[in-house]
Amino acid sequence: MALDPALERPHTSEDPAFSDAVTCVFADQRSGVQGTIRLGLADGAASGLMMIFVDGVPAVTTAEGGVAVDGAPESYGELRVAGIEHAVVTPHERWTVSAAADAGELELRFDAAGPPFRLDPSHETARWGGLEGYEQPCRVTGHVTVDGPGGSRRIAIDGLGQRGHQWGAPDWSRLTVTRTITGWFDGDVAFNVSAMRPDGVESHADEVSWASVSRVPRPELDAGEDEDEDDARVVAGGPDGDADPEAVSTPDPRISTTMDESGRQIDATIELWESDEGPVWTATGEAIAGTTLALGRLRLDMAFFRWRMNGREGVGRYDILQRQLEG
Numbered sequence: 355m356a357l358d359p360a361l362e363r364p365h366t367s368e369d370p371a372f373s374d375a376v377t378c379v380f381a382d383q384r385s386g387v388q389g390t391i392r393l394g395l396a397d398g399a400a401s402g403l404m405m406i407f408v409d410g411v412p413a414v415t416t417a418e419g420g421v422a423v424d425g426a427p428e429s430y431g432e433l434r435v436a437g438i439e440h441a442v443v444t445p446h447e448r449w450t451v452s453a454a455a456d457a458g459e460l461e462l463r464f465d466a467a468g469p470p471f472r473l474d475p476s477h478e479t480a481r482w483g484g485l486e487g488y489e490q491p492c493r494v495t496g497h498v499t500v501d502g503p504g505g506s507r508r509i510a511i512d513g514l515g516q517r518g519h520q521w522g523a524p525d526w527s528r529l530t531v532t533r534t535i536t537g538w539f540d541g542d543v544a545f546n547v548s549a550m551r552p553d554g555v556e557s558h559a560d561e562v563s564w565a566s567v568s569r570v571p572r573p574e575l576d577a578g579e580d581e582d583e584d585d586a587r588v589v590a591g592g593p594d595g596d597a598d599p600e601a602v603s604t605p606d607p608r609i610s611t612t613m614d615e616s617g618r619q620i621d622a623t624i625e626l627w628e629s630d631e632g633p634v635w636t637a638t639g640e641a642i643a644g645t646t647l648a649l650g651r652l653r654l655d656m657a658f659f660r661w662r663m664n665g666r667e668g669v670g671r672y673d674i675l676q677r678q679l680e681g
Contacts, residue, residue, distance in 0.1 A: 357470055357488060359445035365521040366426045370397050374521040376430055376440060378451050378464055380494040381538075381658050381669035382513030386410070387498055388643050388658040388669075389460065391451050393430050393440055398423055402436030404453045406460065406498055407643035407658065408509070413500045416455035446470065446490065449517055458506075462496035464517050467538075468568040469601040471546040473520075479564035480522075483532065483550050487520030491536075491544035491568060514538035514669060516546075526652070528553055531676040533561075535609070535624060537637050537661045539668035542599045544568040545626060545635065547607050558609045565607040567626055567635050568599045602628055604635070611672075618646060618655045619672050637663040641672070651678050 365374045375394035382388070389406040401419035405412060418436035427433060430440045437454040449464045468491040473479065475486040494515040499508045516536055524532075531551040538544045549563040604626035612621040619641060626635040644657030655674040661667070 357446045357472065361488070361519070362442050362445045363429060364395050364427055366395075367523070369523045371523040371525075372396065372521070373523070375519070377518045377520075378440070378449070378462070378515065379518075379536075379671055380462065380464075380492075380511065380513050380515030381671075382494070382511050383660075383669055384513075385509050385511065387509055387511060387513075388671075389498070390656065390671075391438055391440075391453060391460075391462075393433060393435060393438055395423065395427070395433075400433050400435045402433075402438040404436060404438055404455060404460075405645065405656070406458065406500070407645075408498075408500055410643045412645055413502075414455050414458040414460075414498075416453070456501075458498065458500040460496065460498045460511075462494055462498075462511060464492040464494055464515060466490050466517075467493045467514070468542065468544050468599045471566045471568070471601055473548065473564060477564055479548055479550060479562050482528065482552065482562045483522070483548075484524045485520050485522035487518060487522075489516055489518040489536070489546050491516050491538050491546075514540070516544075516671075526677050529677065530555070531561075531674060533609070533675075534671070534673045535622070536672075537624075537639070537659070537663060537668050537670035539661075539663065539666045541666075542568070542570050543663070543666060543668075544599075545604075545624070545637065545663075545670075547609070547624060547626075549607070549609060558611070561609075563607050563609075565604045565626055566601045567604050567628070568601050569635075570597045570599055604628055616646075618644065619657055619674060622659065622672060635663060637661045639670070639672075642669075648678075649675075652676065653678050 373396035377392045392403045394401045400421045406414035471489040533549040535547040547565040549561045608625035610623040624637040639659040639661040641657040647654040
């Protein structure tokens with residue numbers, strides 16, 4: 355589904371709880387580098403956050419908030435917050451991100467590597483979360499420079515990632531936890547899961563969720579071929595030829611998560627069914643980097659995962675944002 359280029363612009367509202375943000379995340383298995391770069395607008399002010407992990411630990415961190423913004427910016431290219439600059443080169447196709455901090459800097463290019471995952475504002479998840487937006491899997495190239503006791507280390511990046519844009523006014527009086535789970539695989543497969551836990555709900559099974567898989571179109575059945583053979587061909591990588599991937603809704607994702615003693619996610623299994631008959635995409639993974647951030651009355655457990663899914667190996671993220679108990 356093609357997206358309107360106008361959706362790239364920051365969205366505004368008179369609601370003081372309304373916010374708009376773009377988030378660029380990436381992981382390069384070869385170099386062992388992962389990162390999150392976020393720019394946001396809320397209540398007339400801008401914020402920025404960059405976190406770069408090297409070999410599983412935070413190596414570069416910078417954050418800034420409450421930067422006054424005059425009027426309504428036409429694009430995120432007009433902002434420079436926390437040393438971060440973001441440009442839309444081609445709407446919904448290519449973006450650049452640069453950032454500088456005391457401990458290092460980065461220069462990255464994000465190229466769309468699949469169709470967008472679009473959250474329809476009429477979907478139950480959007481209504482519960484008060485948010486709408488889209489996510490696009492990407493190929494990410496460029497470099498990261500990390501400063502340390504031994505001097506500067508420049509690391510070439512050639513990995514996978516995702517660029518997302520969301521806007522709205524989440525009502526945390528109705529929610530206790532939100533989850534964002536993504537996986538990116540070389541070639542033509544990616545997945546995106548968003549789940550929200552309403553107040554009073556105790557388990558994954560009762561969460562409100564939205565999920566999609568990006569994969570090549572399912573092949574037409576040949577004479578004498580049954581549905582199971584068709585599913586196997588999709589799982590193996592799809593039909594021969596140059597068909598572009600498509601984003602397919604996978605209702606009711608099944609999520610199983612193992613937490614450590616501090617309540618951070620360390621292992622997970624995700625099942626994504628295209629229909630009751632299949633095919634099913636099953637991803638199992640473990641955290642390879644992460645940290646916890648206190649965001650006022652919210653706590654963000656940020657993690658990058660190594661995933662295995664239907665014979666493929668990939669990377670992604672699993673972020674949990676939860677309401678902190680008062681007192």
